[in-house]
Each structure stands twice: as structure tokens, then as C-alpha cells.
Amino acid sequence: MTMALIVHKYGGTSMGSTERIRNVAKRVAKWARAGHQMVVVPSAMSGETNRLLGLAKDLAPATQTPASLRELDAIACTGEQVSVGLLALALQSEGMEAVSYSGWQVPVKTNSAYTKARIESIDDARVRADLAAGKVVVITGFQGVDGDNNITTLGRGGSDTSAVAVAAAMKAAECLIYTDVDGVYTTDPRIVPEAKRLSTISFEEMLEMASLGSKVLQIRSVEFAGKYRVPLRVLSSFTNWDIPIEDEAKSGTLITFEEDEKMERALVSGIAFNRDEAKITVVGVPDKPGIAYQILGPVADANIDVDVILQNVSHAGRTDFSFTVNRNDYTRTVELLKTKVVPALGAADVVGDTRICKVSIVGIGMRSHVGVASKMFRCLSEEGINIQMITTSEIKTSVVIDEKYMELAVRALHRAFELDQPAQV
């Protein structure tokens, strides 16, 4: 890498103690001394955001209002406030010139959606001036400021998005996300020990992996990287800080926009899974035009996200209509259907199941190869796993199955698609 403007992002674990912060400072100083212009975006120290929100919860009113959410953000943002100050001090102790900024000082402008604000613009003038003067600039993750100078936060895990947004605004050469795993894996190594680290993954695949349950990056940060074409790398912060910079710059997983031949050859790049959904079935619905709208319209109006949808063939003019929602929304959705939708539609009943999971295969190779989904179905049938629902896109196939078979399914698919074999390059 020639001399360039680089953004580093450090997660809560990497910032977890003063000792670790000192290591972060040494690593950043190494990059700066190599001639790079450095902007660093840290998270709060691990556990800190939970601690702060725990304090808030003790005193919060029973129902959340815009006024109470505003105060939650005022409280939660302080974790990152402490982090940037500590890191700037540590950098100064390493002999670097360093300055810290919180979101409002940059400013990082967001909309006013407290606790889940979206970044609208970043003014990079002040940061550029500091970089030109040879300083390392440390900017808070997670927080911003709205048009009326209220502090906002970007949602849990939002520091990833802050870092990518800063990298996009400054047209950084690369955004390096330092974390407690050393990259993006074919699946969660805690479930499949043979899982392999991917040296590259396409942006589209990463987006699917993130939205399907892989927790490595906040999904919004991947969307941002895609929109502004920010080269993004996920790598470990637990290597020795003084490893050669050339090696470090090539480590981890690069999220790329170039889809090369090698990627096309791998039919499936990864297996994702999530246990956060629940299935709801409206039974005995009169089969006539408009039922999907009559069932899902009120659900959408209540701000409930629907994921997989399935409508069965009808018998004697009646059909069953199933869909999945986040488990947190399960009770609310069933209530809503029972009180509003079932009577209006003349349906028979609403039944549900919270013990389901969604398992997905992801790969851009699926675009140009047939038979990938059927291989998935064959593998699951050989394991005796019943598929309850199926959904597909160009580069993924997801199935909903009984939660108790999740690990079995993930392992079997990982093997069937030969993800445990060394990549043939």
C-alpha cells in the first residue's frame, strides 16, 4: 500500500482496557510513521454501552417517547466519548500528535431518529486540516448530531457504520475494521470448527451474510460501503501490534467489488443462520384476491418487519398463509392478527412457532450455476431435516427449519458444499 489516507475502526474488545488501548495506539502510530494519514474510529470499551443503558433502564419511564429516547442517546454516546479521549492520550504518549472529536464536533450530521439515526452528511474540513498538519484524528463511533444539535446514536454496533461513513466522506483508500475475529468465515467456527477464513468476499455476499445473521459487521455499514464503494477489510486486533505493516495490510478478509473468476467457481461462499425469527400461520383463509395485502398490510402498519412468506395451495377455497417475523415482534403480531385480521377475513385461526431457525447458503456463483438449491435440499433430506419454508434470491437460498436441527444443518451443508476443503486457487 502506498502512502494513503486510511481509516481504522476498533471494536469494544480491542478498546477493552487501558493496556489494550495502549496497543491500539502503538499499532496506529506504526501506520502513521509509515507515512499514512490516519483517522481512527473506536467503539466504547467493551460492556460500557450495556452498562450505560442498564443505568438508564432503571430510571426510564414505562413507555418510550421521543423525549426519553433522546436522553438514552445522550447517555449511550458517552462510552465512545471516553474512548476517543483515552486513545488520543495514548497516541500522544507514543509521541504522536493526536486530537479527538465527538460526532457533533466534526460534525457527523444525522436525522433525528434517536437510537437508530442515519448519517446524512459528514463535514471533513476540520479533520482534513488536522491531517494536513500531521495529526492523527480520533473520531467517536456510534454518535452524531441532528439538525437541532441533539445528540443521536446509530443503533447497536453502529461504530462500524461511523467508520465506513468517515472513510466514504474522506475518500479513504481503505477502511480497516479491527475486531476480535480475524476475518469473515465460511460459517461460525463455534458451530463448525473446520470453517475457513475467506481472504475475499464480494460486497453482495457480505450484505447477504450480514442480513442473514452473520454478526461480524453491522449491516448498515455494509450497505454504506456498497453505496460509496469503500474498500473494507475485517481483521484481527489481537495480532502483535508490531507485525510488519505489509503483512497486516493483507490479512483478514477484504470485501471487494471485483468479482473474479475464483469467486464464480466457488458455488457457495458461506452458510449463515439465525435464530431470531418466529413463524406465524393464519389458518383457513378464504382464497381470494387481496389476502396477502389484508394480512400483511396491518402488520406493516404496525412497523413489524416480515421476512419469509409462504402461501399454500388452497383446498375447497381455503388456504394457509405463513410468514416469519423477528421473535421480539411475535406476541405483538399474533395479538394483532387475532384481534383485527382473523375476524375481518373470516379465517379459522392463527398458530405460531418460535422454535424455528433460518439457514442460508450464500454465493455469487449461484447466479451462473443451476442445481445449487437442489443440492441444498438433497443434503437436508439426507439428514432427515424437514423444510418448512423456502426463500431465494439471485445469490442465496434460505430455508426455515426446526431450531433443534440448526447445528446439524449448518454442519451438513458446510460439508456438502466442500467449504471445509482448502480453496483451490
Ligand code: ASP
Ligand atoms: N458502543 C456501541 C454498541 O455497543 C456501538 C459499537 O460498539 O459499535 O453498540
Ligand code: MG
Ligand atoms: Mg461491533
